[in-house]
Amino acid sequence: MLFILCYGVLAGWLGSSHAYAQSVEKGTDMLASPHLVVLMVPALGFEDVKKWMDGLPEDIQSHIQLAGMTMRTAGRIDWVNNLFTLSTGQFAEGPPLWNGYQLPGETIIHPVQKLRELHSKRSGLLLTADQRPWGYLGETLQNHQVFTFALGNSDTRHMMRRMGATLIMNSKGEARGHIGSTILTPAPYEPGDWRTDWDQLSAELETVWNRQPRTLTIVELGDLWRIEQAYDKFKRTARLSQIYKEKWLSEWQTWFVNTVQHLLAEQNRSVTIWVMTPAVSKEAKARGQLLAPFLTWHPGQQGGILSSATTKQTGVVANVDFLPTLLAYYGLSVPSRAYGEVISLQETLEQAGQEGQTFFASFFDDLQYLFVIYRTRRIIISVYLLVMIFLLIATACYWWFSKQYWGARIVQVLIGTVLVSPIYFLWLTPLIQVIGPYRWIVLLFCSAFVTSFVLYHLVSNLWFLTLIGLTNTLVILFDLWRGSVWMRRSFLGYDPLIGARFYGLGNEYAGILLGSSLLAVTGISVWLSRQGWLHRRRVKGMLVMFISVFYLLIIYSMAAPRLGTNAGATIAALLTYAVSLLFLFRLKVSWRYLTPVFGLVVLCLAGLIHLHLQGEHTHIGTFVQAAQQGDLQTIGEILTRKLEMNWRLIKVSLWGKLFTTALMVMGLVSFRLRRNPLYKHYEEMAQHHMWMTGFRTMIIGAMTILMVNDSGVVAAATTIIFLTFPFIFLRFNRHSIRTGSAPPGLA
Structure with missing residues (x-):
């Protein structure tokens, strides 16, 4: 048995180098501000996030909090089921062919009117396990005077994809926003014929912040999704897909830096930015990278790694934690029957005594x-x-x-x-x-x-x-x-x-x-x-x-x-x-x-x-x-x-x-x-x-x-x-x- 014990000591030493997820003392929670922007980026993987963060200035990285979010649902892991799980705080399964919201003059596979018909005929279809209707999050925020707004889409040449508004719809299946081409610009030579208009996006956000005292804005940046749908079907176009991805990540990085610097220059405005995705890229899924990136930024918060009582693992949170965290952000009570817990800061750059790039590099290594x-x-x-x-x-x-x-x-x-x-x-x-x-x-x-x-x-x-x-x-x-x-x-x-x-x-x-x-x-x-x-x-x-x-x-x-x-x-x-x-x-x-x-x-x-x-x-x-x-x-x-x-x-x-x-x-x-x-x-x-x-x-x-x-x-x-x-x-x-x-x- 001496052989076993000696081997155990050696293995313990090896394992300790990867014990990044060990329990540590709980840090400061994410700071709240009157305005929250959730950047929803479908088809985003952790390799994309790593490339995106590597180019951020140190003064921005030092205020980023990061974790990987599970995508477990009541059914298969896809963007529809994950969205309804995120918005209800319970493992949910969305209706088949769900595709967002109807706009005047547009034909969508599953418009709001059809949703209402389904709700009246089969009420069980649109209810969560505790009989709370889908749309609970949007209804709760609306009742507490939090202005919710959706921008953008993931439309491609052949299919309309409207994901962001699902998070903030109320119990009637309604949500405010511009989910057409408002923040898009025609791009006939790029995937999906559309691309994000960054200047227009900034202008729309400014309008929302100026008109309302407390806001939640869901911005669906569907460019990566359009690239994936257009090019990832064939091996011969994989290189072209990668070129477009890197180009878009660079544009997004530039816009993010400019937006942050603009917010820091305006002393009278406080904005928090979250980044998340309802579905990782096909490439990430093929490589077994089934954690969705979840990132937060606020100028007053400490940079670090997030966790929750649901997972008790540093750097890993659950999708059912999203709703309790969002409600707690606005000071609202969390439903007793919600499966998740509030996400909080678990390990900080200050505790580690490292700069942001070095600190997050070890986190990415542990994720790998x-x-x-x-x-x-x-x-x-x-x-x-x-x-x-x-x-x-x-x-x-x-x-x-x-x-x-x-x-x-x-x-x-x-x-x-x-x-x-x-x-x-x-x-x-x-x-x-x-x-x-x-x-x-x-x-x-x-x-x-x-x-x-x-x-x-x-x-x-x-x-x-x-x-x-x-x-x-x-x-x-x-x-x-x-x-x-x-x-x-x-x-x-x-x-x-x-x-x-x-x-x-x-x-x-x-x-x-x-x-x-x-x-x-x-x-x-x-x-x-x-x-x-x-x-x-x-x-x-x-x-x-x-x-x-x-x-x-x-x-x-x-x-x-x-x-x-x-x-x-x-x-x-x-x-x-x-x-x-x-x-x-x-x-x-x-x-x-x-x-x-x-x-x-x-x-x-x-x-x-x-x-x-x-x-x-x-x-x-x-x-x-x-x-x-x-x-x-x-x-x-x-x-x-x-x-x-x-x-x-x-x-x-x-x-x-x-x-x-x-x-x-x-x-x-x-x-x-x-x-x-x-x-x-x-x-x-x-x-x-x-x-x-x-x-x-x-x-x-x-x-x-x-x-x-x-x-x-x-x-x-x-x-x-x-x-x-x-x-x-x-x-x-x-x-x-x-x-x-x-x-x-x-x-």
Whole structure:
């Protein structure tokens, strides 16, 4: 195990260089001013933003706050669904063929009148999950005397695209603005036949600011979208597309600098500028760069990196945070049922002691690391799961059909390789930046194989499995208590780009933690039983107390708001660990002892719930608040989402195939054992039933975590590998390996 610990120290040093997203002390919030301009730039990616920012003067960069925004919606990730998610603060799905607003003399696919007809005929179509109509943001701002205005469009030669006005429409589907050609100029030799008229845009903004005391102006700069639609369809025009993009970014940069300098010269006017996009470019999407740029500027704010309580990751915010942040900007209350939280400054240039260009360069490097992980995740996880499924079937077949077990040592070492591999998923991730995914997966298995081989030759079968389970448990707990620095960038960790999970204990490692802890406790109990110590009442009582504390530590780590905050894993662990203690040590249940234990459990649960309600925003806290308010609809949505997600994953995911394969192998092996002539010996070994009780407990844990967790099949699959592989491993005891005879039973 010294090899594993030394490797962990080295990996921790490597990982620390990429721990940019670690939790830091919250900084100053974004400053508000009477006038807010939101520059909506469809088809904008982070590579474009990096080029654009590199040319900005240092005095402007030092007041920029930046983050990547997720684009998760209730349906597919596209600009329509993302716009409705941004404007409602909930994961939404817009109507098909949505295309903005109707202007006199224009024919649009989905005009306002059609929208009203749909609203009257099918009211559910245009309502969010809590029955708040689309247009909530615009209606709320209008009721609080905030003047809203939309400018610009993303029209092309063949299609009209009106995105900006969607954000500020009211409940009637109406919005003020000039979304025709007001800020455009004809350009017959450029993409889409139109381009932004920067002088006219400045004039329109001045008009809005002069006429109204408090304003929100959405400016849709659709030039990048027009370029992409015109040229990105064919490889031969890619270079021409890039030339137009660079030209436009330069024009936009010049206009931005001039506008900022003009605002700074006018001492009596305060304006804040936000930059965002409802959809990244096709090029960014193809490269796995699925975070939309979100940028703010105000002359009085500190430059830095943004975050929110939704993600708890520096530099990453959620699209559902947009509405709460916009309402908070104008001093308006945030709806209690909004999914997001207010975006705030997390790390500043002053804290880092760097200039803007150097500071933001490290942020872009960290984003690039995140994009590489996302781009290669599917390949690595697919290969990893296919190898596990193949090894599971191959080892079971080898045990079933082989009469001589000369190669069983290799089989056992390979099983150990699979069980050790989750640790290296935590440690080796930074190396993906210097080696490709296939080399990375080879390195993963080689590292795990060497560890398994060395450990196999140092200890007995019993301690081989026990130490692997204990090491997995302790490493995961260590990472949780230090802020999940390894897990948040692990291929088996959570995925912030698609908004699946941003912090805490991911479902993959929740299952690994549950399964490995049960394997470790079972192994220790079997060893103590063999030594005859469990027959001593005092030793048995001390062991039960020690394991109870160990289990409570894991449960707290799973549930605490600043640690795991995984409700499904917590529920599964409570039930599974209780069953483990009762049946592993044959505890007698009586009301004398059951009542205080039940009271202690209730007290602990109450304490954890209080932490979630009083502390930071968490999913558990949201669920508890819904239960307190009798919000059956929200609770129903959560439960429905869990069922739908699990059923979909079972049908199409490799995790579902691993789970079902493991169950089938377990059934076949158990059936063969009962038909084996040596069944009598197996029955004698099973009377001790320590191992079998531990394995049955793992089945309970896997089934429970499957039912109570969204993506529960993932957690169930990682739990059950610590059941199926050790179960097969123990078919090959070392005496039978040396003699070449059939294995008599459990080691």
